[in-house]
Amino acid sequence: MEGLSYAWHAVSSMPVLAAACGGVLWGILGGALPGVSPSIAMALLLPFTYSLPPLVAVVLLASVYVGAEYGGSIPAILIRTPGTNSAAATTIDGYAMHLQGRGGEALGLSLVGGTIGGLFGLILLTTLTESLANLALLFTPPAYFAMGILGISVIASLSEGALLKGLIAGVLGMMIATVGTDPISGVSRFTFGDPNLLEGIHFILIMLGIFALSELMVQAGESRWREGAVSEAGKATLKLPSLKTLWRLRRAQGIGCALGAVEGAIPGAGGSVAAFLSYNEARRWSKEPEKFGHGSEEGVIAPETANNVVSATALVPTLSFGIPGSNSTAILLGGFLIHGLQPGPLLFTSNPEIVYGLFGGLFTANLLMFLLGMVILGPCIWLVKRPKPYLMAAIFGLVVSGVYSIDHSLFDLWIVLAAGIVGYVMRVLGFPHLPLILGLVLGYMIESNYRRALLMTNGDHIVFLQDNVSLGLLTCAALVIGVSAVREIRRWRKPLVIALPQAQ
């Protein structure tokens, strides 16, 4: 109750409201620019928060995070360019919807899903911080490994009909994830003595290349674009989903909420893992899995709900352990420390006005995100209706300048261009992109935790069965692979059964 009054006090004060509003707006814009991740959008603002009162500073930073997690989906849907890591999953069905002239609908789903997710995450954060913090402690190295395996097992169901190509793409992604410093021994792997590769290859570079640049190359190969025609998606206007639609999509949203809550609360997973896992699970439990990849509404709302839940629950490890679970929360932690606030179990009792004020500020930020989102989408849709040649040149410029702005590194640009070519070749040869991205996102988590778990038992694999969380997740993964295998065999047999009577 006391907390509520602190929260009310915070949201009724002008500076906090202004911080929430400004933060969300900046976050949406930052998230929408390719290359500017939530953490970079926050980092750019951090120096300005030094002189602000502590509560205003942390609300500002946390609001940027909220806005950016949503903003990333705008270019993902409209121009197949994930603005943030965690919007990469949205690219698949969001852009497919856009091509069908349903881009406005997809944007509406993403906005409503994001708002619902953000508010749900906030409720969890406010009421269950302690239990969620304990959840973080349940995840030991074997459990992280098992979670990665469950995530990657989806390659089996994602690439039905082209299992071999899916696996090849997945392995390619995991190979890219091995570049850089070995997580356990510290040996430099595949860096060829180049310090640019020492920290590994950033996910976002590969995603921008694979999704955005390969799409530009495909479009450039079409003959129509010379005629200066308006893109097919010309009809798009923002359309918010009706309550009926939302009710129909409840399962996908539920999956997004649940997975977002777990992934946010355990450090190291973060928004992109949450988004991909919920995309996969939404597909697995969907009544119309065949629609995925061809403009499924569930395929948009599930990951977008999940990554906004993460923007709230990621504060759990930050506030209760003082451990940043991701780059973005690391910046937020910096914001706390600069103002002499020590996150940890005692923060709730020593500075309740900050903690509950932050919750209040985040609540406002989520509502504001909904309003600002609606205002901002109009101009965005107008922009993508411009004639194709201009649009494509602008996208290319946006991607290149966005990437360059991260670290002022030409090296990063070459990586993006190379990834674009790889993505284009994969498309031409019929390789699915998603397994590559999954392998890339999960590869590091799987490898480092596999080896860490084996260190615990001096090399005995029994550790994966002794840990309850790990056992449960691995069983799920085995079931998934089993079911997909059975389906694959049936599909393979069916034509024969039908073919026989025809032959007779």
Place this chain on the structure above:
Amino acid sequence: MKFTQIKLALCAGLAAASLMTQPTLAAEYPHKTVKLITHSSPGGGTDVFLRELVKHLSPIMGVTFAVENVRGGAGAKAVAHLANSPADGSIFYGTTPSYINTSLLSKPEKTYEDLDPVVNLFQDPQIVFVRADSPYKTLKDVIEDAKKRPNQVRVGVSTPGSLDRQVMEQLKAETSAEMTIITHDGGGDVMLSVLNGTANVGIGEIAELRGQIDAGKIRLITSYTNQRLKQFPDVPTAKEQGINLVVRKFRGIAGPKGLPKNVVAAWESGIQKVLEAPDFKAWYEKDALVPDYMSQEEYKKFTAEFAEGQKAFFQKYGITTD
């Protein structure tokens, strides 16, 4: 008599006046604005440290400081940026062991040897900790247990190339206790590992651990420092327990090669003063940073020795081959 008194008073007055004008004298530093480069991202450890430092150093040296983040290449970019800058005292680098490590681990065009150390400020004490309910009271207990149950005691350390892994590997080698050393992605993960029992013992820094120390969830058992920490007088050093290991995780300032003497002197006196400034002292004592001022001469020698030690460690554990 009277005359001498007046003369005395005059002298005292002059002395006072010259004291008062001290800041103006210091402002004779050849530049009004000085850039401090860090490879850490905004909000990261070194970034927060430098921004706090300049708040207190600026009035002492009569200079406006701008902290700039040059990220990328695990610090290689920041070092290259410095090495290509003019050595006129307008630009400096906030050092941590990682700038030496990156130079050794990959072959960047510009290495730590292309920079000149200027002064050192601090050592970050490395502390061994356990969960509050652990039976271990000292590092000795850990070693004895490890000898009784080889390969059963798990020690959590941060990244593979870090100084805290290094000291634990040295401990293992010197005491021939068979412990399992588990590396992590960062200090925060080590703490979680200790809290959930993945590791029995962890090593870290006060700033990261404070929240859990205050909440009574973890207990400090040993510090790898020369003397006991003021803030934790009950925590013994490793030395006291007959283990002659001290971690020297430094925080200092370096600049382009060939800095003019007056610039170095200005830094040497400025840093000595700021370490005594009460506001700054309150800040660094909160996180138990140990002030360890070194003049340029000492710091150069220290850096060279430190780099030799790192080279040997990287080779021994196969992190680099040459």
